[in-house]
Amino acid sequence: MAEQQKNEILLIESQYFPPISFYKTLIEGEKVRFERMEHYQKVSFRNRCYIAGPNGMILLSVPLVKGKNQRTVMKDVRISNLEPWQQLHWKTLTSAYRRSPWFEYFEPELEMLYEKEFEYLLDWNMACFEFANRALGFAPHVEMTDTFEKDYNNDTTILDLRDKMVPGQVPENPVEYTQVFGERTGFLPNLSILDLLFCEGKRGLELLK
Incomplete structure (x- = not known):
């Protein structure tokens, strides 16, 4: 059974610093195929992630050209860089995690990422x-879809x-660890992988297994 799980390919949409549940699922198979030929769907992790703040969860959302109600193929969805969203997101991350054990360790590379402008949401x-994988010390096999398939019911190697x-x-069984504002907010489950990285560093990979 374990051998079969190792051969599974996780098929999923690309996400902005995905939630911890994404990584916990991916680590079981170590193979991921990102869906890039779908139409963009609003209210998803495609352009948003959640981090921990002193008063609870904080939403970070990437603004898009044509807005959130568009029906554009994911590979063609463009980021709206008319507003300084990366600067705002970085400021929020710094404010929320400056006191976390591992923020300073990851800060230089992550800050450079937030200073680089991207045209397409998929590229961002x-x-x-890729940053999160390097930070975790994890190197999954990555693929992209070239066509859109509504279902993969006949392919037992695909976990759709x-x-x-x-x-x-x-x-059901969220990964638990000590969070920066945990004593104030209680544990906030399934936040962005960034929260786990800033709080646990490389140990995050062990906690995901």
Whole structure:
């Protein structure tokens, strides 16, 4: 059974610094295929992530050209850089995690990422994914779809979780660890992978297994 799980390919939409549940699922198979030929769906992790703040969860959302109600193929969705969203997101991350054990360790590379302008949401999401993988010490096999398939019911090697991980959803057995504002807010489950990285560093990979 374990051998079969190792051969599974996680099929999922690209996400902005994905939630911890994404990584916990991915680590079981170590293979991911990102869906880039779908139409953009609003209210998803495609352009948003959640971090921990002193008063609870904080939403970070990437603004898009044509807005959130567009029906554009994901690979063609453009970021709206008319407003300094990266600067605002970085300021929020710094404010929320400056006191965390590992923020300063990851700060130089992450700050450079937030200073680089991206035209397409998919490219931004992939850059975030690659940063998180390096930070965790994790190197999954990565693929992209070239065509859109509505379902993969006949392919037992595919674990199709497209639009299955959505904001507000809490997994049955969330990864638990000490958070920066935990004593004040209580534990906030399934935040962005950034929260786990800043709080636990490389140990985050062990906690995901």
